[in-house]
Amino acid sequence: MKAKAVFFDRDGVLNVDVAYLYKIEDLQWVEGAREAVAYLTRAGYKIFVVTNQSGIARGYYTVEQMQALHEHMQQEIAKMGGAIEKIYYCPHHKEGKVPAYTCDCSCRKPKPGMLLQAFAEYEIDKENSFLIGDSPRDVEAAEAAGIRGYLFKGGSLLNFVKELV
Numbered sequence: 162m163k164a165k166a167v168f169f170d171r172d173g174v175l176n177v178d179v180a181y182l183y184k185i186e187d188l189q190w191v192e193g194a195r196e197a198v199a200y201l202t203r204a205g206y207k208i209f210v211v212t213n214q215s216g217i218a219r220g221y222y223t224v225e226q227m228q229a230l231h232e233h234m235q236q237e238i239a240k241m242g243g244a245i246e247k248i249y250y251c252p253h254h255k256e257g258k259v260p261a262y263t264c265d266c267s268c269r270k271p272k273p274g275m276l277l278q279a280f281a282e283y284e285i286d287k288e289n290s291f292l293i294g295d296s297p298r299d300v301e302a303a304e305a306a307g308i309r310g311y312l313f314k315g316g317s318l319l320n321f322v323k324e325l326v
């Protein structure tokens with residue numbers, strides 16, 4: 162059976178966007194974010210994160226540092242009863258400093274590459290799936306991938322999610 166899924170942007174949706182976050186000590190959760198993931202997990206959704214992390218191409222932090230942060234975030238969400246199935250990230254940027262990640266890729270939102278990757282790896286019920294982002298480029302990526310996209314403008318993410326499902 163195909164799974165219904167929710168795709169979250171990371172910065173500005175799950176955590177407060179402090180620009181190029183990579184240190185665990187700088188992580189601040191958005192109000193109701195962990196609870197929102199737990200709520201949707203209980204409601205039977207598979208939860209994914211799709212995040213542009215050009216700080217890697219720019220040389221501000223490494224993939225390993227980002228992954229340590231992501232593991233911490235997944236553990237904190239698990240404590241609340243939520244489960245993040247997978248975090249997709251785009252490490253690229255056209256004007257990066259790290260050659261391996263400096264390119265015009267097909268995964269940086271508003272391009273839909275990360276969502277298409279998830280659709281290739283999981284059986285997803287697109288009709289009943291959606292994305293939540295805080296930037297128009299998130300919503301554009303969702304629409305390009307053929308799912309609904311919703312713009313979160315702040316406040317409680319749990320309340321926002323409860324209005325949608």
Ligand SMILES: [Mg+2]
Binds near residue numbers: 170172294296
């Ligand atoms: Mg964002």
Ligand SMILES: [Zn+2]
Binds near residue numbers: 267268
């Ligand atoms: Zn990319």
